[in-house]
Amino acid sequence: KNALYTSGRLLDENLSDDTNGYKLIRSDGTTEGTTVLKDAFLSSWGSDPRYMISFNNQYVFMATGGYLVDTQYMYVTDGTPAGTRYVADLGYNYDWEVVNEWFYYTAMGFSSGRWVWQLWKTKGTPETSSVVFEQQGYDDMSYPQGMTKVGNKLYYYDFNGGLWISEAVGEGHVTGRLREFDEVYSITAVGEEAFILVNEGGILELWKTT
Numbered sequence: 001k002n003a004l005y006t007s008g009r010l011l012d013e014n015l016s017d018d019t020n021g022y023k024l025i026r027s028d029g030t031t032e033g034t035t036v037l038k039d040a041f042l043s044s045w046g047s048d049p050r051y052m053i054s055f056n057n058q059y060v061f062m063a064t065g066g067y068l069v070d071t072q073y074m075y076v077t078d079g080t081p082a083g084t085r086y087v088a089d090l091g092y093n094y095d096w097e098v099v100n101e102w103f104y105y106t107a108m109g110f111s112s113g114r115w116v117w118q119l120w121k122t123k124g125t126p127e128t129s130s131v132v133f134e135q136q137g138y139d140d141m142s143y144p145q146g147m148t149k150v151g152n153k154l155y156y157y158d159f160n161g162g163l164w165i166s167e168a169v170g171e172g173h174v175t176g177r178l179r180e181f182d183e184v185y186s187i188t189a190v191g192e193e194a195f196i197l198v199n200e201g202g203i204l205e206l207w208k209t210t
Contacts, residue, residue: 039086062075073088135158182199
């Protein structure tokens with residue numbers, strides 16, 4: 001079975017010089033069957049593809065803008081050059097999760113004259129990509145993180161101690177803050193329940209919600 005790799009400098013001598021950089025590689029386990037699937041940035045910096053995630057019989061991955069290492073882009077691939085395509089600009093990206101047919105991710109966006117952290121959803125095309133919710137501010141304390149699928153819902157938290165939930169309802173989404181703690185450490189899904197490890201009043205506590 002063919003496999004996708006995100007290295008590029010280790011598989012073939014022709015791919016390891018300073019001209020190629022790091023590329024997205026497809027291989028059937030043989031030298032002859034190992035080729036560059038697609039290169040998003042044709043430069044010696046390469047596209048540095050990484051964070052490959054299975055989604056709707058495809059793979060979503062992130063790539064950088066060559067030497068613009070802080071600029072990230074989302075791509076999707078079905079394992080063929082023709083099926084490897086751009087989805088969205090991410091700017092800075094820290095987290096993502098798959099819930100049913102939706103791929104959720106964070107990105108920074110410019111809204112109402114200021115930069116804010118945004119929660120996005122997509123089905124793997126620019127046309128299906130849209131903002132679900134905007135956090136109130138752009139700083140290291142407010143960005144969504146710890147995204148976790150619990151049943152058909154998406155849970156996440158911010159560094160301000162906010163516990164959030166987002167759920168598809170009809171053609172739209174409902175997103176809101178469930179509760180605010182002093183600090184949230186992690187979210188773990190067990191069946192249809194979410195277990196949240198928090199710091200509340202200097203005491204380590206384990207909470208549960210559905």
